[in-house]
Every structure is written in C-alpha cells, then in structure tokens.
Amino acid sequence: MLDFNDALPRPANPVDLAAQRETVRADLLARLPSVLKALFPAGKVRGGAFAIGNVQGDPGDSLEVALSGEKAGLWYDHATGEGGDLFALIAAVHGLDTHGQFAEVVALAGRLLGTARVEPTPLRGEAPVDRLGPATAKWDYVAADGSLIACVYRYDPPTGKEYRPWDVRARLWRAPDPRPLYNLPAIAQAKEVVLVEGERCADALIHKGVAATTAMNGAKAPIDKTDWSPLRGKAVLIWPDRDAPGWDYAENAARACVAAGAASVAILVPPMDKPDKWDAADAVSEGFDCVAFLIHGERQVIKAAPPVLPTHTLGALLDDDSPVPPDLIAPRVLTPGGLLVFGGAPKVGKSDFLLAWLMHMAAGASFLGMTPPRPLRVFYLQAEVQYHYLRERVKTVSLPPSRLGAARVNFVATPQLRLVLDEAGLAQVIPAIVQAFGSAPPDLIAIDPIRNVFDGGEAGGENDNGAMLFFLSQRVEQLRMAVNPDAGLVLVHHTKKLGKKPFEEDPFQALAGAGSLRGYYSTGMLLFRPDEAQTTRQLIFELRNGAALPVKSVDKFNGTWREVVNTGRRVLQDYAERLDAERRRKHDVILQMLFDEAAEGRCYSATQFAEAFEGRAGLGAERTIRERLSVLATQGYIKFFRNAEDYGLPPLHRSKFGYQCVEGMVLRREGPPDPDTGEIPMWPVSVYPTHYKCPQTGALLPVEDSTIWLYHDEDNP
Known part of the structure; x- marks a missing residue:
C-alpha cells in the first residue's frame, strides 16, 4: 500500500489536501462495489473480491480488489505484480502519477463518486467465498537456509489455470519483493543449474537428480523484480518451453543471469520434432533422455565459461594409482593430446x-x-x-x-x-x-x-x-x-x-x-x-x-x-654412386626433352617446363624440376634466348631469363604457304642463345659469341 504522506510534494495547503484525501477515501470505500463497476464496467463481483483483467478494463480475473475487511480497497494484479490502494488504481487507469499529480487523481475520484451509488457493505462477520475453489497444487519457495519465503498456489477454475503467490513474511496475497528463485538450497550447493519455466518443470527435473530452478510466474516473471544473485558463479543452462514466449523468456533471463555474475549461460534449443509448448515436464513424462539432452543438446551460448586452471596437491599426485593413458605412438613419441x-x-x-x-x-x-x-x-x-x-x-x-x-x-x-x-x-x-x-x-x-x-x-x-x-x-x-x-x-x-x-x-x-x-x-x-x-x-x-x-x-x-x-664405407659408397647415376639420368632426360620439344615447335621458360613435365619421365615434382633446371643453367648446359620475335614466339613478359635452349637445338616454325598447293611447310630454324647464367653470381649475362657453346661444368670442360 502506497504512503502518499512521504511520496507527494507538499501542496500549497497540505492540511486541506490531506483532509480532502481522507474524506474521498472514506466515500470511495462506502460506495466501493459501485465505484469499481463505474470504473470497470466489464468487472464482476465474485465472493469477497472484485475481478477484472487489467487496469485497461479488459474482461478477466487477473486484477482483484478486496471488497471487505481490513484489506477493503486494496488491489493486486497477479499478471504484472502491481498493486496499491484505490487512489493508485484510479491513477493507473488514467495514466497519472500519484506522486506529482495527486490533486488530479483526487479530482477524478470525486467525479467517480458522483456516478456511483451507495450500497451496503457485507457484515463484519461474513467470510467471502473463494471463487477459485480449492488449490490444486502448491509450491514452497524457501531460502538457502530452509526458511519459508513464499508459497505459490495453483487453481483450476472453469476459466483456466491461475496462480496466486502468498508472501509469508508480509502475510499478504502478493509476491515477495524481490521474488526469490525456486529450489534455493539445492542451487546454493550446485555448480551447474538448469533454469526452466514453472515449478512443475523444475520438480520434474529435480526428481531426476538435476539442480533445477525457475523464476516465480515462469515465462511471465518480471525479470527486474526477481533476485538472480543466487546464480552468481554458476554454470546456467536455460531450458525454455518450445514456443515464442518461452524463447523470449529464456533470452531475457539469460541477460539477467549474465548481469548477476553467472560463470556461463546458454540456452537449450528444443528439438524441432517436438510439439508446440513442449517443456521439461513433458520430456520427463514421455521418457525423453533429459540427461543426454542437457549434455549434448544444441544450444546458443550467451556467455562462455572461463577456462578453469587445474591444480593438484602432492598428496593427490602420490595417491593417484590410475594407469597412464596408452601412448598414441610409443615409446612416448606422441601422447594423447600431445x-x-x-x-x-x-x-x-x-x-x-x-x-x-x-x-x-x-x-x-x-x-x-x-x-x-x-x-x-x-x-x-x-x-x-x-x-x-x-x-x-x-x-x-x-x-x-x-x-x-x-x-x-x-x-x-x-x-x-x-x-x-x-x-x-x-x-x-x-x-x-x-x-x-x-x-x-x-x-x-x-x-x-x-x-x-x-x-x-x-x-x-x-x-x-x-x-x-x-x-x-x-x-x-x-x-x-x-x-x-x-x-x-x-x-x-x-x-x-x-x-x-x-x-x-x-x-x-x-x-x-x-x-x-x-x-x-x-x-x-x-x-x-x-x-x-x-x-x-x-x-x-x-x-x-x-x-x-x-x-x-x-x-x-x-x-x-x-x-x-x-x-660402413661400402654402403655409403653404393648410395652415393646411385644418387650420382640418378642425377646424370635427369640431366640427360631434361636436355633431350628440351631438344625434342623444339623439334616439334615448342619452347619453354624454366617455369613453363617445370609445370608441363611435373611427374613425367621420373623428373619428380615441379619444385624438383626447377631446381634441376637451375643447376643445369649454372653448369652451362642450358642457356637462354630473349629475342622471341625472331623465331615467331610470343614474348615472355614475366620471365626473368627468357626461353631455354640447349646446344644444337633446332626449332620447327611455319614457313610461307606454297603458292601452288597452299600447304604450309615446317622449316627448321637453328636457335642460338643470347644470354647465360653466371655461375658465380647467378646473374643473367649476354653471350659474347652465340655460335660458340661454353660449359661451366668441371666434368665437361
């Protein structure tokens, strides 16, 4: 109940306003059923309470106003958790602030009294009949030390299920402020907590040995009015109902858990093959493997868990006689995770x-x-x-x-x-x-x-x-x-x-x-x-x-x-001779291939040749061929010509050295067509180098006399 004595700014004549407030309050209580009916035409009197859907006046039962006893005139909205006295209710209907606009609220109350007729109130000894009937379920919210904080009752009237919280400490039909989480003693002891929608789902998982909890009112829980601090340092996994409100609740709760200091937060994605509104309680009742789902189920990580630094005492190391994991490759060449x-x-x-x-x-x-x-x-x-x-x-x-x-x-x-x-x-x-x-x-x-x-x-x-x-x-x-x-x-x-x-x-x-x-x-x-x-x-x-x-x-x-x-020397000598023989073979094969390709009208730069003949004739990979070509150029077996236009070849813009040639190489090129037959003859053209590779510096130098072939290989003077 709001106390306007402390909250309102002082009017010009506070004595008059205070007296007016008490007079209007007494008149409102005297005409309470009629006042409420005038304020909410769609409302209904049921037992000892007046019921309406919300402060907007929609039909329903969520908002209740007590009609008799010490609580007469006090109201509470079970959906939003809002409540107060009659002035607060009139202010909420008209969108006013009882702190700064109280004079307007009193004026509206006076006009409301003019339209309401006086009805007799029930005698003090009469007890109102509970229109919801007996409670069908009850859940206790207890503190970590086991003391009772609140109870939530479920009712199943013909109009549909409804929940009513009872604040044990205040002894009022309202939710505590702040609202506690469910199953707090178990949460206090657990490192990993599963957050679900509603006490029914939490109990289903608790019976499976899972440390589960829920916010009071489930998906309708006001996030900002719930105490999330017990989840500080916990690994929180949220299991939402399979519907849009459930996912919205999960995302809002996840942000609240992160703000409360949870070590990690993730939201489970309900299986796509499950029906709408499927929840944790449904999963348990149908025999679904909940433990496997909690461990391996698809999830959206909101906050990842920080890495945990492992530590071991000397005693633990000395007492651990478990077998060492077998080597992936023995002896200890590669160990698991190595x-x-x-x-x-x-x-x-x-x-x-x-x-x-x-x-x-x-x-x-x-x-x-x-x-x-x-x-x-x-x-x-x-x-x-x-x-x-x-x-x-x-x-x-x-x-x-x-x-x-x-x-x-x-x-x-x-x-x-x-x-x-x-x-x-x-x-x-x-x-x-x-x-x-x-x-x-x-x-x-x-x-x-x-x-x-x-x-x-x-x-x-x-x-x-x-x-x-x-x-x-x-x-x-x-x-x-x-x-x-x-x-x-x-x-x-x-x-x-x-x-x-x-x-x-x-x-x-x-x-x-x-x-x-x-x-x-x-x-x-x-x-x-x-x-x-x-x-x-x-x-x-x-x-x-x-x-x-x-x-x-x-x-x-x-x-x-x-x-x-x-x-021994004999073994090494055999291998050395074998390697020399292989090098000589590649030497001969490459020179012969360059010579034969030219006879067919094809010339190559070093890169073109390595790419074209990779893996052929036992020459090996592209890199190996390029290295062998470089050695042969250094030794003088391969030289280069850069006057490609003289032989009708396309220029090599990206080649450092130019086309390769070997001694005595002849290039077949197309001659002019025969005037009688029109046939195009292939004429042999001798190729002469214009440059060579310096064996000392590796630089490209011009050839002094292209008709004389000089070698730099000591084995071929």
Missing part, C-alpha cells in the same frame, strides 16, 4: 618420411621402432603435393599386406591445400575432418608444412616467436578442440641453417620460431643429413613426456625406410 613438431632442412625427405610414417600408424604397424597401440585414425592436411603426385607417392609406400585393409580406411589426406589456417580456413578444415571420420574422431592430425598455412595474426611470420605462439594457441589448438581434444598433433616445419657446432650443441634451436615451439610442444623430432654426399639421415628426438630416445640413423632402401646399423 604436440609433435617434425623438422628438417629442405630436400631432406621430410614429406616422404612423414607419409610412410603416418601410413604405418594408420595400419597399426611399427615404423622405425615407433609403434601405435592399434590402427590410428589419421588425417593428413598437406599443402605441398597435388592430388596425382600424392597418389603416386602413397603407392610407393610398402605396408604389411595383413594391415593394408586398416590403413585404407584410417588414413585420410587432402590434396594440396591453398588456404591459411585463419578463422575462414578453420571453417573449411574442421567440417572436412568431422565428415571424413563421422562419429569416431581422428586420433592424429598432421599438418605439412605449417609454413604454407601459417597465420600469426598481426604479429608476423613463422620466424617470430609471438606469431608462432598465436598460431599454436589460437589456430592449432582451436582445430584440435573442435575435432578431438585428445588427438595428437604433428606439425611439419623447416629448420634454419646453423653452423656445425651450434647444431651439435642444440639441434632443435634450428627450428624457425623455436622459442615458442619448444615451450609448447611435447615432442620434437628432426630429420637431419649430416653429410650432403651421403643419403643416410639422423632421426633426433626431444621428449617432454618420457625418457630420452637415442639418435637413429635411417635411410630408404628400395622404397622402405629402415634403420641403418652398418654405416
């Missing part, structure tokens, strides 16, 4: 080694002493080799026939990706991995090489420690957490050039961005060629989660990587 960085210099064979290694892991087969506990599901994200050449490579890897079947389904690779692992790149990669493996996530994710997909944010490139840390924490970890938090990661990276002594002292310092990498990875692994004249490599390990592993000497024999035990 990160392995595999580095090496260019052309040392990293990708070839990695492909064989991953395929063996997918097959469940041991590889150079590294053993998986079972066939692993492997996703190989690679950004170096195009599809057709990846296909060629995997066919050269020899796997045990009995394990090939497992590897065929467990190993999944991408063709050469041309993307960056930023937010947009992750949005492509994550769904591809999930789709590739379905319900069983991958055990191992390999990225080869990270240089081609690197995203360091605004910090810089992969040589910058800050940029590398950003890539690892914000990109690589985001990928792993989205796919499988326990998956092992393998990142392929290049090494910088170090002197022999620094490399021997700390080889892993050669990794680009080594400061951040070494502080982040669980395992480092390097493939190193100590002698460029030999094919034997060293496999070097640095383990965080296990004992040190000895350095292995490895090499590839007939397409199979093996550990080299006998590194």
